[in-house]
Amino acid sequence: GKGSSREHSPQAELYSGVKLIIAESFERLYRQNCDNLGLFTSTDFGLIDRIRAGEEIPIEDLVGDREPLAAKILRAGGLLGFGKAIAKGLQPAVADPDAMEGPKTLAEKIVARHAVVADELDWDLKPGTAGFVQPDWRYFHDIFSAQCAHALHEFYGPDLDLHKPDSIISFEDHYSYAHRPEVNTKYDRMPDIRRMSIGHRAFWQKYGLKDHGYLEGEEGSEGISHAVMTESYALPGQLLAGTDSHTPHNGALGCLSYGVGSTDMANSLMTGLNRISMPESVRVELKGDIPAGVMAKDIVLTVLADEFTKSGGGIGKVYEFGGNAAAQLPVDERTTLTNMTAEMGGLTGIFAPDEQTVRFLKERRDVDFTLESWMKSDKGAQYVHTIEIDCSSLTPMLAAPGDPGNGVRLPDLGDPVQVHIAYGGSCTAGKRADFDGYHEVLRWAANRGLKAADGVKLYLQFGTIAVRDYCRDQGYIDAFEKVGAEILHPACGACAGCGPGLSLDTETVTVSAINRNFPGRSGPGKVWLASPVTVAASAIAGEIVSFEELQARHA
Incomplete structure (x- = not known):
């Protein structure tokens, strides 16, 4: 249930001649991408004997148990044809969202305010039923843009009339460090990456889209898509769709923000529908006071280690965070929780907007935002499950290599874990609050003449140029340089296998503040996930330790 928005997987299967995939279960994004491409999926293993016997399988046998919208898309041969057919004559699904019957969650309210119906497509908005929404913002990045352009030009022709282009944002954030040698050790990736970049730039330039691209005259990009959307575009109550599984990042502002594949985005670019x-x-009820030394990353790793989440109970669900501890978290920290609902298998994560949200919008954008009374879940709203966490009892957390759900309390780690790479960055851990954490540890270390331990390479990568400028203004760079960190401009970098911080062999151990530690995600080595504070402390110690333990060793 921890899939990616990248449609390359089902697309490769389709192009290789596969017509049907049978499995015990399917991750939400993967199956939706299959539907959009017209690739059939089923959990009926009885089909195997029928196919081996040479029996023709009627389409109705493949779509009969699917929800109605998926069945209609598959009967139409895929989403582009279906979307084009229903794009005219759309009407709001709910005439008055404030008059909906019964108590609703915040997520239900936001969907209802953006839902549309057509003559060929009705939608009663009951949980589990599917339909189309009109997002306030749609955004894509350089892994998807050429793919979207190819699909659209193949279906619609060479000249496109994009729907509301002013609400489409383009990002070139993944490949701006891909020229580094560690990315190209096995083979030269750059010719393929250049072709993708050329396709990306040609698309946004031809259609006059707003683009956040590479920095001029230096490495890096303007920023990672989700972080820039939170800093500069998204607002409470809005709905966003982005071509990345970590699009839920923006839910920290009280909007509903979720990841889609390239065909879903291609359809949306033309029709405005997702x-x-x-x-x-x-x-997720967060209670108690958050102890010193504990960050949002420690909280989210605790949620990921919860048995409900580990068993797949949250797949396709919205994780709604609340409670008195949630109110203590600034927006930057909240994004760590909503961002990593992707690793929980969730559709998205969300916080009800509050004074923290209003303060963030004023300080970062000079926006005076007024909260509306509907922007919270109703008393009595229905939840399929509640996870209660006493934050006052939390300690720094880790996720052992292989899966973000492999939670380990740092005090329970046992034998020392020596590290060779310490990486701080990505959309999850490249924000202002994260760099406050890195700096707290590294300034303390620099003041004592300490550096990254022998044999440890420390990388710090900003999430956006606004974060870079913040660190410069705060005087953080001096401490980073004194401890020997390599400072990198914004990009997805090692988290996506696209920059410095990658391991080059199976013996390398990394402690990282990124969101995923699947095998091979950041090179062939082993990756431990940790908070920014723990990553910085471990870089100085040469092994995984908390900041408290590091301080005790140098008392």
Whole structure:
């Protein structure tokens, strides 16, 4: 249930001649991408004997148990044809969202305010049913843009009339460090990456889209898509669709923001419509005072280690965070939680907007935002499950190599874990609050003449140029340089296998503040996930330790 928005997987299967995929279960994004491409999926293993016997399988046998919208898309041969057919004559699904019957979650309210119906497509908005919404913002990045352009030009022709282009944002954030040698050790990736970049730039330039691209005259990009959207575009109550599984990042502002594949985005670019199922919600109640030394990353790794999440209970659900501890978290820290609902298998994560949200919008954008009374879940709203976490009892957390759900309390680690790479960055851990954490540790270390331990390479990578400028203004760079960190401009970098911080062999151990530690994600070595504070402390110690332990060793 921890899939990616990248449609390359089902597309490769389709292009290689596969017509049907049978499995015990399917991750939400993967199956939706299959539907959009017209690739059939089924959990009926009885089909195998029928196919081996040479029996023709009627389409109705493949779509009969699917929800109605998926079945219609598959019967139409895919989403582009279906979307084009229903794009005219759309009307709001709910005439008065404030008059909806019964208590609703915040996610249900936002979907209802953006849902549309047509003559060929009705939608009662009940949980689990599917339909189309009209997002306030759509955004894509350089892994998807050429793919979207190819699909659209093949279906619609060479000249496109994009729907509301002013609400489409383009990002070139993944490949701006891909020229580095560690990315190209096995083979030269650059010719293919250049072709993708050329396709990306040609698309946004031809259609006059707003683009956040590479920095001029230096490495790096303007920023990672989700972080820039939160800093500069998204607002409470809005709905966003982006071509990345970590699009839920923006839910920290109280909007509903979720990841889609390239065909879903291609359809949206032309019709303004994105497919969604009315989600059920999981309530995460964060109680108590958050102890010193504990960050949002420690909280989210705790949620990921919860048995409900580990068993797949949250797949396709909205994780709604609340409670008195949630109110203590600034927006930057909240994005760590919503961002990593992707690793929980969730559709998205969300916080009800509050004074922290209003303060963030004023300080970062000079926007005076007024909260509306509907922007919270109703008393009595239905949740499929509640996870309660006493934050006052939390310690720094880790995720052992292989999966973000492999949670380990740092005090319970046992034998020392020596590290060779310490990486701080990515959309999850490249924000202002994260760099406050790195700096707290590294300034303390620099003041004592300490550096990154022998044999440890420390990388710090900004999430956006606004974060870079913040660090410069705060005087953080001096401490980073004194401890020997390599400072990198914004990009997805090692988290996506596209920059410095990658391991080059199976013996390398990395402690990282990124969101995923799947095998091979950041090179062939082993990756431990940790908070920014723990990553910085471990870089100085040469092994995984908390900041408290590091301080005790140098008392």
